[in-house]
Amino acid sequence: MAVTALYVHVPFCAQKCRYCDFDSRSFAPCDLSAALDVYFEQLFARLDAFGKARALEQIRTVYVGGGTPSLAGERLVELARRIRAWCAPVEFTxxxxxxxxxxxxAAALAKVGVTRVSLGVQTLDNIELTAIGRIH
Known part of the structure; x- marks a missing residue:
């Protein structure tokens, strides 16, 4: 049976939320960029290895979650571009x-074929945001 879905985890956050049980880490801003560089370099190598082995050809659904993938900026765009080089998902979140x-x-992600952004908004009330440890 072919694998048709791919989940890619980006375990970095600007701040770890109090309620979060996911595998994620927060870094000081000066350390975050270096950590993202190392992580994505290794992620790209693994993705390319799976692609060369033809293990991604049947992928139809891609979900990039975390953590906070949008913290990766242009690295996230490059990730989407590389995934699209190895498969043609119909749904890419x-x-x-x-x-x-x-x-x-958002425009760069759409341009490389991301079809949906799942926006993490737990509340728009500043008091509630503080209580749960959210920074937006």
Whole structure:
């Protein structure tokens, strides 16, 4: 049976939410970029290895979650581009948070074939945001 769905985990957050049980880490801003560079370099290598082995050809659904994938900026765009180089998903979703999703990032993701952004908005009330440890 062919694998038809791919989940890619990006385990980085600007701040770990109090309620979160997902495997994610927060970094100081100066350390985040270096951590993202190392992670994505390894992620790209693994993705390319699976692609060369023809293990991704039947993928129809892609979900990039986290953490906060939108923190990766252009690296997330490159991830989507590389995934599309190995398969042609019909549905391609990336998670994002309001504090790290810009109009430019959304447009770049759409341009490389991301079909949906799952925007993490738990509340718009500042008191509730503080209580749950959210920063947007």
């Amino acid at each position: 990336c998670e994002a948070n309001p504090e790290s999703l810009t109009a430019e990032l």
